[in-house]
Amino acid sequence: MTKTTLTDLTLVEARDGLQKKEFSATELTQAFLDNMAKNKHLNAYITQTPDLAIDQAKQSDIRLQQGGARPLEGLPLAIKDLFCTKGVRTTAGSKILENFVPQYESTVSQNLFDAGAVMLGKTNMDEFAMGSSGLTSYFGGSINPWREKDRPEKDIVPGGSSGGSSAAVAGKLCLAATASDTGGSIRQPAAYCGLVGIKPTYGLCSRRGMVAFASSLDQAGPLTHTVRDAALMLQTMASYDPWDATSIDQPKHDFLGNLTNDIKGLKIGIPKEYLENLPATTAKIVERGIEWVKSRGATVHEVSLPTTPHALPTYYIIAPAEASSNLARYDGVRYGLRVDSSTLDELYENTRSAGFGSEVQRRIMIGTYVLSAGYYDAYYLKAQRLRTLIANDFARVFTGVDLLLTPTTPSSAFAIDEKPTDPVTMYLNDIFTVTVNLANLPGISIPAGLDEKGLPLGLQLIGPAMSEQRLLNASLALEECADFASQVNDLRKVA
Incomplete structure:
Protein backbone atom coordinates (compact mmCIF):
# COMPACT_ATOMS: atom_id res chain seq x y z
CA MET A 1 0.00 0.00 0.00
CA THR A 2 1.48 3.36 -1.06
CA LYS A 3 1.69 6.43 1.13
CA THR A 4 -0.78 8.20 -1.17
CA THR A 5 -3.27 5.42 -0.50
CA LEU A 6 -2.64 5.63 3.25
CA THR A 7 -3.70 9.28 3.36
CA ASP A 8 -6.87 8.41 1.42
CA LEU A 9 -8.09 6.15 4.23
CA THR A 10 -10.90 7.06 6.59
CA LEU A 11 -10.30 6.85 10.33
CA VAL A 12 -12.16 3.53 10.64
CA GLU A 13 -10.38 2.10 7.59
CA ALA A 14 -6.99 3.08 9.00
CA ARG A 15 -7.87 1.54 12.36
CA ASP A 16 -8.85 -1.72 10.68
CA GLY A 17 -5.72 -1.69 8.51
CA LEU A 18 -3.47 -1.26 11.52
CA GLN A 19 -5.18 -4.08 13.39
CA LYS A 20 -4.75 -6.37 10.35
CA LYS A 21 -1.07 -5.30 10.19
CA GLU A 22 -1.42 -4.14 6.57
CA PHE A 23 0.86 -1.22 7.47
CA SER A 24 2.45 0.19 10.61
CA ALA A 25 1.48 3.23 12.66
CA THR A 26 4.89 4.72 11.83
CA GLU A 27 4.28 4.31 8.09
CA LEU A 28 0.81 5.80 8.42
CA THR A 29 2.07 8.76 10.45
CA GLN A 30 4.97 9.42 8.07
CA ALA A 31 2.58 9.46 5.12
CA PHE A 32 0.60 12.25 6.74
CA LEU A 33 3.73 14.15 7.77
CA ASP A 34 4.91 14.01 4.14
CA ASN A 35 1.54 15.30 2.96
CA MET A 36 1.69 18.12 5.51
CA ALA A 37 5.11 19.15 4.16
CA LYS A 38 3.76 19.22 0.59
CA ASN A 39 0.71 21.29 1.49
CA LYS A 40 2.04 24.01 3.78
CA HIS A 41 0.31 26.57 1.53
CA LEU A 42 -3.01 25.55 3.10
CA ASN A 43 -1.73 26.96 6.40
CA ALA A 44 -3.79 24.35 8.22
CA TYR A 45 -1.37 24.01 11.14
CA ILE A 46 0.05 26.62 13.50
CA THR A 47 2.40 24.15 15.19
CA GLN A 48 3.52 20.83 13.71
CA THR A 49 4.86 18.11 16.01
CA PRO A 50 6.57 15.56 13.73
CA ASP A 51 9.06 14.24 16.30
CA LEU A 52 6.34 13.71 18.89
CA ALA A 53 4.11 12.05 16.28
CA ILE A 54 6.79 9.56 15.24
CA ASP A 55 7.59 8.74 18.88
CA GLN A 56 3.91 8.13 19.62
CA ALA A 57 3.53 6.03 16.46
CA LYS A 58 6.48 3.84 17.43
CA GLN A 59 4.95 3.24 20.84
CA SER A 60 1.67 2.34 19.12
CA ASP A 61 3.47 -0.14 16.86
CA ILE A 62 4.79 -1.93 19.95
CA ARG A 63 1.27 -2.14 21.40
CA LEU A 64 -0.14 -3.33 18.08
CA GLN A 65 2.52 -6.05 17.85
CA GLN A 66 1.86 -7.16 21.42
CA GLY A 67 -1.90 -7.26 20.95
CA GLY A 68 -2.64 -4.41 23.35
CA ALA A 69 -4.15 -1.94 20.89
CA ARG A 70 -6.43 0.77 22.28
CA PRO A 71 -9.46 2.17 20.34
CA LEU A 72 -7.46 4.82 18.41
CA GLU A 73 -4.07 3.09 18.52
CA GLY A 74 -1.62 4.67 16.08
CA LEU A 75 -4.16 6.91 14.31
CA PRO A 76 -2.72 10.35 13.36
CA LEU A 77 -5.01 13.22 14.38
CA ALA A 78 -4.84 17.01 14.46
CA ILE A 79 -5.77 19.03 17.54
CA LYS A 80 -7.37 22.46 17.20
CA ASP A 81 -5.12 25.06 18.79
CA LEU A 82 -7.88 25.85 21.27
CA PHE A 83 -7.16 22.70 23.30
CA CYS A 84 -4.30 22.93 25.79
CA THR A 85 -1.61 20.35 25.09
CA LYS A 86 0.98 19.77 27.81
CA GLY A 87 4.42 20.91 26.68
CA VAL A 88 3.18 21.93 23.21
CA ARG A 89 2.48 25.55 22.28
CA THR A 90 -1.20 26.52 22.43
CA THR A 91 -2.06 29.90 20.90
CA ALA A 92 -5.83 30.03 20.22
CA GLY A 93 -4.76 31.75 16.99
CA SER A 94 -3.77 34.91 18.89
CA LYS A 95 -0.62 36.97 19.25
CA ILE A 96 -1.34 37.36 22.95
CA LEU A 97 -0.74 33.60 23.42
CA GLU A 98 1.91 33.25 20.70
CA ASN A 99 4.45 31.67 23.06
CA PHE A 100 2.15 30.07 25.63
CA VAL A 101 3.07 26.47 26.52
CA PRO A 102 0.54 24.82 28.87
CA GLN A 103 1.62 22.64 31.77
CA TYR A 104 -1.49 20.48 31.61
CA GLU A 105 -3.56 18.60 29.02
CA SER A 106 -7.15 19.33 28.07
CA THR A 107 -9.55 16.54 28.99
CA VAL A 108 -10.61 16.01 25.37
CA SER A 109 -7.07 15.65 24.01
CA GLN A 110 -6.08 13.49 27.00
CA ASN A 111 -8.98 11.15 26.19
CA LEU A 112 -7.73 10.82 22.62
CA PHE A 113 -4.13 10.19 23.66
CA ASP A 114 -5.25 7.68 26.30
CA ALA A 115 -7.00 5.85 23.45
CA GLY A 116 -3.74 5.68 21.50
CA ALA A 117 -4.07 8.62 19.10
CA VAL A 118 -1.00 10.22 17.51
CA MET A 119 -0.80 14.04 17.43
CA LEU A 120 0.46 15.55 14.17
CA GLY A 121 0.16 19.13 15.39
CA LYS A 122 -2.09 22.02 16.39
CA THR A 123 -4.43 23.39 13.73
CA ASN A 124 -4.99 26.99 12.74
CA MET A 125 -8.18 28.79 13.78
CA ASP A 126 -9.92 32.13 13.92
CA GLU A 127 -8.47 34.07 16.83
CA PHE A 128 -10.07 32.87 20.08
CA ALA A 129 -12.61 31.05 17.86
CA MET A 130 -14.13 34.37 16.80
CA GLY A 131 -14.91 34.17 13.11
CA SER A 132 -16.75 32.28 10.38
CA SER A 133 -14.04 32.24 7.72
CA GLY A 134 -10.76 30.99 9.18
CA LEU A 135 -9.16 34.33 8.31
CA THR A 136 -8.88 36.15 11.65
CA SER A 137 -5.92 34.09 12.92
CA TYR A 138 -2.80 36.03 13.90
CA PHE A 139 -0.88 33.35 11.99
CA GLY A 140 -2.69 34.02 8.73
CA GLY A 141 -5.81 32.43 7.33
CA SER A 142 -6.19 28.80 6.31
CA ILE A 143 -7.10 27.82 2.74
CA ASN A 144 -9.80 25.39 1.71
CA PRO A 145 -8.40 22.52 -0.43
CA TRP A 146 -11.54 22.73 -2.61
CA ARG A 147 -11.58 24.86 -5.77
CA GLU A 148 -14.36 26.34 -7.88
CA LYS A 149 -14.62 24.38 -11.12
CA ASP A 150 -14.55 27.53 -13.31
CA ARG A 151 -12.09 29.54 -11.20
CA PRO A 152 -9.54 27.05 -9.85
CA GLU A 153 -7.02 29.83 -9.29
CA LYS A 154 -9.18 31.35 -6.53
CA ASP A 155 -8.36 30.47 -2.91
CA ILE A 156 -11.54 29.95 -0.90
CA VAL A 157 -12.18 30.01 2.83
CA PRO A 158 -12.42 26.77 4.83
CA GLY A 159 -14.98 28.26 7.23
CA GLY A 160 -14.46 29.05 10.86
CA SER A 161 -13.54 29.11 13.52
CA SER A 162 -12.26 25.54 13.04
CA GLY A 163 -10.89 26.37 9.58
CA GLY A 164 -7.48 24.82 10.15
CA SER A 165 -9.04 21.57 11.32
CA SER A 166 -11.42 21.41 8.35
CA ALA A 167 -8.63 22.27 5.89
CA ALA A 168 -6.39 19.61 7.45
CA VAL A 169 -9.03 16.86 7.22
CA ALA A 170 -10.24 17.85 3.73
CA GLY A 171 -6.64 18.20 2.53
CA LYS A 172 -5.78 14.74 3.90
CA LEU A 173 -3.24 16.18 6.31
CA CYS A 174 -4.70 14.06 9.15
CA LEU A 175 -7.30 11.33 9.54
CA ALA A 176 -9.59 13.47 11.70
CA ALA A 177 -9.37 16.56 13.89
CA THR A 178 -10.79 18.04 17.04
CA ALA A 179 -12.78 21.24 16.71
CA SER A 180 -15.02 23.48 18.79
CA ASP A 181 -18.45 24.98 18.14
CA THR A 182 -19.75 28.16 19.78
CA GLY A 183 -22.23 29.20 17.10
CA GLY A 184 -21.51 26.81 14.24
CA SER A 185 -17.73 26.55 14.19
CA ILE A 186 -17.75 22.78 13.58
CA ARG A 187 -20.77 22.48 11.31
CA GLN A 188 -20.11 25.47 9.04
CA PRO A 189 -16.51 24.52 8.13
CA ALA A 190 -17.70 20.91 7.70
CA ALA A 191 -20.22 22.13 5.12
CA TYR A 192 -17.64 24.33 3.38
CA CYS A 193 -15.10 21.50 3.13
CA GLY A 194 -17.33 18.52 2.35
CA LEU A 195 -16.90 16.90 5.77
CA VAL A 196 -18.95 15.50 8.63
CA GLY A 197 -18.96 17.73 11.71
CA ILE A 198 -20.93 17.11 14.89
CA LYS A 199 -21.56 19.58 17.68
CA PRO A 200 -22.60 17.48 20.70
CA THR A 201 -25.03 18.32 23.47
CA TYR A 202 -23.54 20.97 25.76
CA GLY A 203 -21.63 19.16 28.49
CA LEU A 204 -21.10 15.86 26.66
CA CYS A 205 -17.44 16.74 26.05
CA SER A 206 -15.48 18.43 28.82
CA ARG A 207 -14.44 22.07 28.39
CA ARG A 208 -11.52 21.71 30.80
CA GLY A 209 -8.39 22.84 29.02
CA MET A 210 -10.27 24.54 26.17
CA VAL A 211 -9.39 28.21 25.80
CA ALA A 212 -12.72 29.89 26.56
CA PHE A 213 -14.67 32.11 24.19
CA ALA A 214 -18.28 31.99 25.45
CA SER A 215 -18.53 29.47 28.26
CA SER A 216 -22.26 28.75 28.05
CA LEU A 217 -22.02 28.06 24.30
CA ASP A 218 -18.60 26.45 23.66
CA GLN A 219 -18.57 22.70 22.98
CA ALA A 220 -15.92 20.37 21.59
CA GLY A 221 -16.56 17.95 18.73
CA PRO A 222 -14.85 16.22 15.78
CA LEU A 223 -14.41 16.91 12.06
CA THR A 224 -14.15 13.74 9.98
CA HIS A 225 -14.59 12.26 6.51
CA THR A 226 -17.51 9.98 7.40
CA VAL A 227 -20.29 9.47 9.92
CA ARG A 228 -18.61 6.28 11.18
CA ASP A 229 -15.43 8.26 11.83
CA ALA A 230 -17.44 10.91 13.68
CA ALA A 231 -19.02 8.25 15.89
CA LEU A 232 -15.60 6.80 16.76
CA MET A 233 -14.10 10.21 17.51
CA LEU A 234 -17.05 11.43 19.57
CA GLN A 235 -17.28 8.35 21.78
CA THR A 236 -13.59 8.80 22.58
CA MET A 237 -13.70 12.57 23.16
CA ALA A 238 -16.82 12.47 25.36
CA SER A 239 -16.51 11.76 29.07
CA TYR A 240 -17.68 12.93 32.45
CA ASP A 241 -15.15 15.30 33.97
CA PRO A 242 -15.40 16.22 37.67
CA TRP A 243 -13.14 19.21 36.94
CA ASP A 244 -15.80 20.70 34.65
CA ALA A 245 -18.96 21.78 36.50
CA THR A 246 -20.96 21.72 33.24
CA SER A 247 -19.91 18.15 32.36
CA ILE A 248 -22.77 15.63 32.09
CA ASP A 249 -22.35 12.66 34.45
CA GLN A 250 -23.32 9.53 32.56
CA PRO A 251 -21.78 6.25 31.30
CA LYS A 252 -19.53 6.17 28.23
CA HIS A 253 -21.25 5.76 24.88
CA ASP A 254 -20.54 3.27 22.10
CA PHE A 255 -21.79 5.42 19.24
CA LEU A 256 -19.97 3.37 16.58
CA GLY A 257 -21.01 -0.01 17.95
CA ASN A 258 -24.66 1.07 18.06
CA LEU A 259 -24.60 2.83 14.67
CA THR A 260 -27.36 1.80 12.26
CA ASN A 261 -28.81 3.24 9.05
CA ASP A 262 -32.37 2.18 9.97
CA ILE A 263 -34.53 5.30 10.37
CA LYS A 264 -37.86 3.74 9.45
CA GLY A 265 -40.66 5.44 11.37
CA LEU A 266 -38.53 8.39 12.45
CA PRO A 309 -35.24 35.47 13.29
CA HIS A 310 -34.11 36.62 16.74
CA ALA A 311 -31.36 34.00 17.10
CA LEU A 312 -28.49 35.92 15.49
CA PRO A 313 -28.96 39.16 17.46
CA THR A 314 -29.40 37.09 20.63
CA TYR A 315 -26.18 35.17 19.94
CA TYR A 316 -24.20 38.30 19.09
CA ILE A 317 -25.12 39.83 22.44
CA ILE A 318 -24.58 36.79 24.67
CA ALA A 319 -21.38 35.50 23.03
CA PRO A 320 -19.49 38.84 23.09
CA ALA A 321 -20.67 39.47 26.66
CA GLU A 322 -19.17 36.17 27.81
CA ALA A 323 -16.06 36.79 25.70
CA SER A 324 -15.44 40.17 27.30
CA SER A 325 -15.49 38.47 30.69
CA ASN A 326 -13.37 35.45 29.67
CA LEU A 327 -10.71 37.50 27.89
CA ALA A 328 -10.22 39.84 30.83
CA ARG A 329 -7.65 37.33 32.13
CA TYR A 330 -5.21 38.34 29.36
CA ASP A 331 -3.78 41.35 31.15
CA GLY A 332 -0.04 40.98 30.59
CA VAL A 333 0.56 40.10 34.24
CA ARG A 334 0.13 36.33 34.65
CA TYR A 335 0.87 34.77 31.26
CA GLY A 336 0.92 35.52 27.57
CA LEU A 337 2.14 38.67 25.88
CA ARG A 338 3.39 41.53 28.07
CA VAL A 339 4.04 45.02 26.73
CA ASP A 340 6.08 46.91 29.31
CA SER A 341 4.51 50.20 30.38
CA SER A 342 5.01 52.87 33.03
CA THR A 343 1.68 52.28 34.82
CA LEU A 344 -0.61 49.31 35.42
CA ASP A 345 -3.40 50.84 33.34
CA GLU A 346 -0.98 51.35 30.45
CA LEU A 347 0.20 47.75 30.80
CA TYR A 348 -3.35 46.48 30.37
CA GLU A 349 -4.11 48.84 27.50
CA ASN A 350 -0.88 48.35 25.57
CA THR A 351 -0.80 44.57 26.01
CA ARG A 352 -4.37 44.05 24.90
CA SER A 353 -4.08 46.51 22.02
CA ALA A 354 -1.00 44.72 20.72
CA GLY A 355 -2.15 41.19 21.52
CA PHE A 356 -5.76 41.10 20.27
CA GLY A 357 -6.78 41.31 16.62
CA SER A 358 -9.55 43.55 15.30
CA GLU A 359 -12.36 40.95 15.46
CA VAL A 360 -11.54 40.06 19.07
CA GLN A 361 -11.35 43.73 20.02
CA ARG A 362 -14.70 44.34 18.31
CA ARG A 363 -16.41 41.58 20.29
CA ILE A 364 -14.83 42.62 23.58
CA MET A 365 -16.14 46.16 23.07
CA ILE A 366 -19.63 44.92 22.16
CA GLY A 367 -19.64 42.59 25.18
CA THR A 368 -18.44 45.26 27.57
CA TYR A 369 -21.09 47.65 26.24
CA VAL A 370 -24.03 45.25 26.67
CA LEU A 371 -22.88 44.37 30.19
CA SER A 372 -22.47 47.98 31.30
CA ALA A 373 -24.80 49.36 33.97
CA GLY A 374 -26.85 51.49 31.60
CA TYR A 375 -27.46 48.78 29.01
CA TYR A 376 -27.50 45.46 30.89
CA ASP A 377 -31.30 45.32 31.09
CA ALA A 378 -31.86 46.65 27.58
CA TYR A 379 -29.52 44.20 25.84
CA TYR A 380 -28.01 41.35 27.86
CA LEU A 381 -31.02 40.55 30.06
CA LYS A 382 -33.36 40.73 27.07
Missing part, protein backbone atom coordinates in the same frame (compact mmCIF):
# COMPACT_ATOMS: atom_id res chain seq x y z
CA LYS A 267 -40.35 11.74 12.36
CA ILE A 268 -38.29 14.47 10.67
CA GLY A 269 -39.33 18.10 11.12
CA ILE A 270 -38.64 20.78 8.51
CA PRO A 271 -38.65 24.26 10.14
CA LYS A 272 -40.33 26.58 7.67
CA GLU A 273 -38.32 29.57 8.93
CA TYR A 274 -35.08 27.90 7.77
CA LEU A 275 -36.33 27.63 4.18
CA GLU A 276 -37.24 31.27 3.65
CA ASN A 277 -35.26 33.14 0.97
CA LEU A 278 -32.86 30.25 0.37
CA PRO A 279 -30.67 30.33 -2.75
CA ALA A 280 -32.05 27.93 -5.37
CA THR A 281 -29.14 25.47 -5.12
CA THR A 282 -29.36 25.25 -1.32
CA ALA A 283 -33.14 24.80 -1.50
CA LYS A 284 -32.62 21.96 -3.98
CA ILE A 285 -30.24 20.21 -1.59
CA VAL A 286 -32.85 20.42 1.18
CA GLU A 287 -35.49 18.99 -1.18
CA ARG A 288 -33.15 16.10 -1.94
CA GLY A 289 -32.62 15.55 1.77
CA ILE A 290 -36.38 15.34 2.30
CA GLU A 291 -36.70 12.75 -0.45
CA TRP A 292 -33.77 10.76 0.94
CA VAL A 293 -35.22 10.43 4.44
CA LYS A 294 -38.62 9.54 2.97
CA SER A 295 -36.98 6.81 0.88
CA ARG A 296 -35.62 5.29 4.10
CA GLY A 297 -39.04 5.12 5.74
CA ALA A 298 -39.01 8.34 7.78
CA THR A 299 -41.94 10.74 7.72
CA VAL A 300 -41.55 14.47 7.11
CA HIS A 301 -43.51 17.19 8.91
CA GLU A 302 -43.44 20.97 8.56
CA VAL A 303 -42.78 22.69 11.90
CA SER A 304 -42.34 26.25 13.05
CA LEU A 305 -39.63 27.86 15.19
CA PRO A 306 -40.94 31.44 15.31
CA THR A 307 -38.05 32.82 17.39
CA THR A 308 -35.52 31.89 14.66
CA ALA A 383 -31.07 38.42 25.09
CA GLN A 384 -31.12 35.87 27.91
CA ARG A 385 -34.91 35.95 27.90
CA LEU A 386 -34.92 35.40 24.14
CA ARG A 387 -32.50 32.50 24.60
CA THR A 388 -35.06 30.86 26.88
CA LEU A 389 -37.78 31.39 24.28
CA ILE A 390 -35.57 29.84 21.57
CA ALA A 391 -34.91 26.79 23.77
CA ASN A 392 -38.63 26.53 24.52
CA ASP A 393 -39.39 26.59 20.77
CA PHE A 394 -37.18 23.56 20.25
CA ALA A 395 -38.61 21.75 23.29
CA ARG A 396 -42.14 22.26 21.93
CA VAL A 397 -41.23 21.04 18.43
CA PHE A 398 -39.45 17.95 19.74
CA THR A 399 -42.65 16.75 21.40
CA GLY A 400 -43.91 16.00 17.88
CA VAL A 401 -40.81 15.11 15.85
CA ASP A 402 -37.60 13.20 16.51
CA LEU A 403 -35.12 15.32 14.52
CA LEU A 404 -35.02 18.49 12.42
CA LEU A 405 -33.56 18.74 8.91
CA THR A 406 -32.20 22.11 7.75
CA PRO A 407 -29.46 23.58 5.56
CA THR A 408 -26.12 23.99 7.35
CA THR A 409 -25.18 27.24 5.59
CA PRO A 410 -27.00 29.60 3.21
CA SER A 411 -24.43 28.94 0.45
CA SER A 412 -21.04 27.41 -0.27
CA ALA A 413 -17.67 28.89 0.70
CA PHE A 414 -16.62 32.24 -0.73
CA ALA A 415 -13.29 33.25 -2.24
CA ILE A 416 -10.79 34.77 0.18
CA ASP A 417 -10.37 37.92 -1.92
CA GLU A 418 -14.16 38.32 -2.10
CA LYS A 419 -14.90 38.04 1.62
CA PRO A 420 -17.49 40.46 2.99
CA THR A 421 -15.95 43.58 4.52
CA ASP A 422 -19.03 44.21 6.65
CA PRO A 423 -18.81 42.10 9.85
CA VAL A 424 -22.61 41.80 10.05
CA THR A 425 -22.68 40.17 6.60
CA MET A 426 -20.01 37.74 7.79
CA TYR A 427 -22.06 36.94 10.90
CA LEU A 428 -24.99 35.84 8.68
CA ASN A 429 -23.00 32.71 7.77
CA ASP A 430 -24.09 31.35 11.17
CA ILE A 431 -27.80 31.95 10.68
CA PHE A 432 -28.73 28.22 10.64
CA THR A 433 -26.34 27.08 13.34
CA VAL A 434 -26.45 29.49 16.30
CA THR A 435 -29.87 28.34 17.50
CA VAL A 436 -28.43 24.92 18.37
CA ASN A 437 -25.83 26.44 20.70
CA LEU A 438 -28.32 28.81 22.30
CA ALA A 439 -30.57 25.85 23.12
CA ASN A 440 -27.61 23.59 24.13
CA LEU A 441 -28.68 20.92 21.63
CA PRO A 442 -26.66 18.58 19.38
CA GLY A 443 -26.36 19.19 15.64
CA ILE A 444 -24.48 17.55 12.79
CA SER A 445 -23.59 18.58 9.23
CA ILE A 446 -23.30 15.97 6.47
CA PRO A 447 -21.95 16.67 2.96
CA ALA A 448 -24.98 16.39 0.68
CA GLY A 449 -24.06 17.78 -2.72
CA LEU A 450 -22.29 20.35 -4.85
CA ASP A 451 -23.47 23.76 -5.98
CA GLU A 452 -23.14 25.25 -9.46
CA LYS A 453 -19.53 26.22 -8.67
CA GLY A 454 -18.64 22.63 -7.79
CA LEU A 455 -18.29 23.44 -4.08
CA PRO A 456 -19.75 21.37 -1.20
CA LEU A 457 -23.05 22.06 0.52
CA GLY A 458 -24.14 20.46 3.78
CA LEU A 459 -27.38 19.32 5.35
CA GLN A 460 -27.85 19.80 9.08
CA LEU A 461 -29.70 17.51 11.45
CA ILE A 462 -30.70 18.83 14.90
CA GLY A 463 -31.88 16.69 17.77
CA PRO A 464 -33.06 17.06 21.36
CA ALA A 465 -30.47 16.96 24.14
CA MET A 466 -28.49 13.71 24.36
CA SER A 467 -29.85 12.36 21.06
CA GLU A 468 -26.40 11.88 19.49
CA GLN A 469 -27.01 8.22 18.63
CA ARG A 470 -30.23 9.08 16.82
CA LEU A 471 -28.46 11.93 14.99
CA LEU A 472 -25.60 9.69 13.91
CA ASN A 473 -27.98 6.96 12.74
CA ALA A 474 -30.00 9.38 10.62
CA SER A 475 -26.79 10.95 9.33
CA LEU A 476 -25.53 7.54 8.21
CA ALA A 477 -28.74 7.02 6.23
CA LEU A 478 -28.39 10.48 4.64
CA GLU A 479 -24.72 9.86 3.91
CA GLU A 480 -25.54 6.65 2.07
CA CYS A 481 -28.29 8.34 0.05
CA ALA A 482 -26.18 11.37 -0.85
CA ASP A 483 -23.17 9.23 -1.90
CA PHE A 484 -21.13 12.42 -1.83
CA ALA A 485 -17.92 10.71 -3.00
CA SER A 486 -19.62 9.67 -6.25
CA GLN A 487 -20.85 13.22 -6.82
CA VAL A 488 -17.29 14.47 -6.42
CA ASN A 489 -15.93 11.83 -8.79
CA ASP A 490 -18.58 12.70 -11.39
CA LEU A 491 -17.57 16.38 -11.17
CA ARG A 492 -13.92 15.48 -11.70
CA LYS A 493 -14.81 13.40 -14.77
CA VAL A 494 -16.68 16.36 -16.25
CA ALA A 495 -13.80 18.71 -15.45
